[in-house]
Amino acid sequence: MKEQGAKERILNTASDLFYQQGYLATGINQIIEEAGIAKASLYQHFPSKEALLTEYLLRTRLSRQEERTQFLKDMEPGKEKLLGLYEYRLQHMQSNQFKGCAFIRIAYELPGLNEDALLQIRTHTQSLRSFIAEQLQVIKDPFPEDELNEMTDMLLNLYEGAGLQGYTQKSAKPMENTKKVVLKLLATL
Structure with a gap:
């Protein structure tokens, strides 16, 4: 259940950042920090930044x-x-x-x-x-x-x-x- 929450936090954070500042200006580390998740959690749900973009x-x-x-x-x-x-x-x-x-x-x-x-x-x-x-x-x-x-x-x-x-x-x-x-x-x- 907690992981589902992490996935949603990752997606919400990435969506806001991609729209507000652009895809290229948004780094994985910024998404991890602002979503409050571990790097492993991000890659568990999204194998790449491109996969996260597609989901966004x-x-x-x-x-x-x-x-x-x-x-x-x-x-x-x-x-x-x-x-x-x-x-x-x-x-x-x-x-x-x-x-x-x-x-x-x-x-x-x-x-x-x-x-x-x-x-x-x-x-x-x-x-x-x-x-x-x-x-x-x-x-x-x-x-x-x-x-x-x-x-x-x-x-x-x-x-x-x-x-x-x-x-x-x-x-x-x-x-x-x-x-x-x-x-x-x-x-x-």
Whole structure:
């Protein structure tokens, strides 16, 4: 039972440090010290720092998906939920003081990312893409596949780009502007 607590402490500590200061700037010794565990305990649960990174990304992906689902649950499918996605991102950005997307930060920080970690990032992106496509299909049914794919990609790129610009500018303005662009795009459907 105590070891389960140690694993959770390790993961909580590493998650906070990876997000706050970056993966490369976070050392194993810092994680061990701040989690209050022995080095052997860390390696018992996570054979490497990369394994810990993969678990962090998995945990973050599942957490963000649950947060998004809860945020959007009472909204009407289609346009309202699609715009709600951008509102969710805006609130998430503000609550994290515009520190940026955990997935994009790791991808930029580690261009040679291992396949397990990269899979978590790709799965996160694919879940966003699927959500956008589902909402577009509610708005326009039938939606020709080529047009659906193109519009989905455009809305996903706007979503990610506004998140990145919000991070670099430390501002809500890029996401607010993007919501206006999305409204105009949706009006063409």
